[in-house]
Amino acid sequence: MDVNQLQKRFVDYTTTLVQEKGFLDDQFNQLQQLQDESNPDFVFEVVSVFFEDTDRLLNELGKTLDQQNVDFKKVDAHVHQLKGSSSSIGAQRVRNVCIAFRNCCEEQNIEGSLRCLQQLKHEYSLVKNKLEYLFRLEQQILAAGGSIPTWNE
Amino acid sequence: MSSNSNTKLIALVVDDNKIMRNIEVKLLTKLGVEACEVYNGKEAVDLLRDENEFDLILMDLNMPVMNGLEATRLLREMGVTTRIIGLSSQASEYVREVFMEAGVDDFVEKPLSHTKLASILTKYFKN
Numbered sequence: 001m002d003v004n005q006l007q008k009r010f011v012d013y014t015t016t017l018v019q020e021k022g023f024l025d026d027q028f029n030q031l032q033q034l035q036d037e038s039n040p041d042f043v044f045e046v047v048s049v050f051f052e053d054t055d056r057l058l059n060e061l062g063k064t065l066d067q068q069n070v071d072f073k074k075v076d077a078h079v080h081q082l083k084g085s086s087s088s089i090g091a092q093r094v095r096n097v098c099i100a101f102r103n104c105c106e107e108q109n110i111e112g113s114l115r116c117l118q119q120l121k122h123e124y125s126l127v128k129n130k131l132e133y134l135f136r137l138e139q140q141i142l143a144a145g146g147s148i149p150t151w152n153e
Numbered sequence: 154m155s156s157n158s159n160t161k162l163i164a165l166v167v168d169d170n171k172i173m174r175n176i177e178v179k180l181l182t183k184l185g186v187e188a189c190e191v192y193n194g195k196e197a198v199d200l201l202r203d204e205n206e207f208d209l210i211l212m213d214l215n216m217p218v219m220n221g222l223e224a225t226r227l228l229r230e231m232g233v234t235t236r237i238i239g240l241s242s243q244a245s246e247y248v249r250e251v252f253m254e255a256g257v258d259d260f261v262e263k264p265l266s267h268t269k270l271a272s273i274l275t276k277y278f279k280n
Contacts, residue, residue, distance in 0.1 A: 034176070034179045036183075083242065084172075087264055
């Protein structure tokens with residue numbers, strides 16, 4: 001595949017993630033616009049921190065919800081962190097589950113919280129796969145001597 | 154420090170979320186503002202107590218150890234007159250009010266964008 005085809009695939013794929021599937025919102029676009037020559041890996045770096053944080057928080061949430069007496073204050077604090085991080089990178093479907101999860105925390109609803117945790121893991125896994133694919137495309141474009149195209153909603 | 158046209162503005166980002174801090178620092182840098190960052194309100198208070206001076210503080214609401222409201226109140230009690238912008242993803246009128254009562258100059262909903270930050274800089278540092 002030549003550079004032009006790779007760049008087209010990159011734009012089409014990103015647009016689909018935003019417009020059709022709703023995995024990402026305009027915040028991801030904002031993030032891409034912050035990337036420049038002085039920091040060409042900015043988006044990758046920020047998203048990598050998001051992956052690390054989310055893996056850790058999901059693990060913590062599993063442990064906290066597995067306790068006999070669930071500390072909902074602690075659960076809510078973890079979900080709050082995750083809501084902030086997902087919102088910062090534009091992972092809107094993850095953020096939306098966080099909003100529902102925080103309502104369950106407020107009601108001290110264990111069953112609802114466990115359901116939200118499963119949903120959170122599912123949405124996170126989906127968006128992580130999509131973003132990893134996007135980064136692989138970026139690498140292919142760069143390796144073929146092209147530049148990362150910009151896209152707009 | 155003074156914030157005249159010959160001097161680069163210096164901002165302090167106060168947020169416990171590393172991703173938010175990275176993005177806010179990058180946004181500030183892109184707009185020509187030098188940026189420092191700390192993890193919570195207490196670290197911000199300590200930094201200003203040590204006579205470090207800033208033109209702008211971007212203050213998150215929910216943080217461990219010391220939240221944005223406590224930190225803002227303490228800073229104002231210490232006589233700090235720096236512009237403080239309260240930030241939160243909870244964009245309710247209630248959050249705005251409690252932030253304003255604590256002593257911030259303005260409140261902005263998170264996530265911060267280039268447009269929102271540029272508008273703050275224009276509003277408070279026109280010259």
